[in-house]
Amino acid sequence: MRKETVSLVLAYVFIFYATLNADTVYLKNGRSIEGIIKNEDNEIIELGVYGGSVKFSKSEIEKIEKGSPEDENILRKNWEKQKIENQNKILRQQLEEERKPKKVEFSQDTQNIILNVTLNKKVEASLVLDTGASHVMLRKNIAEKLGIDLDRVKPDTIVQLADGRRVNAKRIILESIKVENVEADNVEASILLDDVGGSGVNDGLLGMSFLKRFNFKVDYKDKKLILEKL
Numbered sequence: 001m002r003k004e005t006v007s008l009v010l011a012y013v014f015i016f017y018a019t020l021n022a023d024t025v026y027l028k029n030g031r032s033i034e035g036i037i038k039n040e041d042n043e044i045i046e047l048g049v050y051g052g053s054v055k056f057s058k059s060e061i062e063k064i065e066k067g068s069p070e071d072e073n074i075l076r077k078n079w080e081k082q083k084i085e086n087q088n089k090i091l092r093q094q095l096e097e098e099r100k101p102k103k104v105e106f107s108q109d110t111q112n113i114i115l116n117v118t119l120n121k122k123v124e125a126s127l128v129l130d131t132g133a134s135h136v137m138l139r140k141n142i143a144e145k146l147g148i149d150l151d152r153v154k155p156d157t158i159v160q161l162a163d164g165r166r167v168n169a170k171r172i173i174l175e176s177i178k179v180e181n182v183e184a185d186n187v188e189a190s191i192l193l194d195d196v197g198g199s200g201v202n203d204g205l206l207g208m209s210f211l212k213r214f215n216f217k218v219d220y221k222d223k224k225l226i227l228e229k230l
Contacts, residue, residue, distance in 0.1 A: 022067040022075040050079045101228040104180040118178040125203040133207030136189040143191045167194040182227050184213045
């Protein structure tokens with residue numbers, strides 16, 4: 001292994017294991033690294049370290065000090081502890097990123113805010129933002145694209161549109177609704193069974209069963225819907 005490559009690989013490991021006890025490899029360049037020797041032959045030593053292993057040519061090594069089985073157990077426990085801490089850190093970072101307000105673009109006609117969404121990760125639809133709708137509402141043809149057999153969905157229900165009309169519908173749970181880079185899972189929706197004609201619903205309405213997952217605000221100037229995950 002080239003010495004400059006070894007230096008890059010070990011830069012973090014030297015810092016992290018400075019106070020741990022296990023097998024210690026002392027290099028001729030003055031550095032040392034602690035780990036657990038996994039394999040050794042006449043030319044190469046493979047040292048297990050946190051996250052993987054590194055190999056050294058014996059020509060690079062000044063000496064090796066081997067730790068006790070107790071030292072090895074302590075080191076393995078520290079590795080496991082560090083692994084859990086790193087996983088928790090990544091989860092916290094992911095949650096923080098998810099909770100940052102996201103801005104998604106919308107289009108607008110004379111009356112409505114229109115958003116392009118992806119349903120169940122496969123069907124594209126154009127939904128009208130409607131804070132007065134208790135659920136996401138979808139036209140029957142969208143349900144067909146989603147492969148939903150409405151004959152097997154019970155019971156029927158009645159929903160009221162913004163213009164006051166009451167129409168027959170069936171309730172379902174959508175696996176997901178995604179608006180650009182913002183997604184919500186297991187969202188309640190109603191499939192409109194009646195022909196609602198040109199009632200300004202496009203492919204449907206993006207109602208509160210989706211919106212209640214977020215703090216949301218409409219920026220009419222920049223045509224952005226700002227969503228902050230709760």
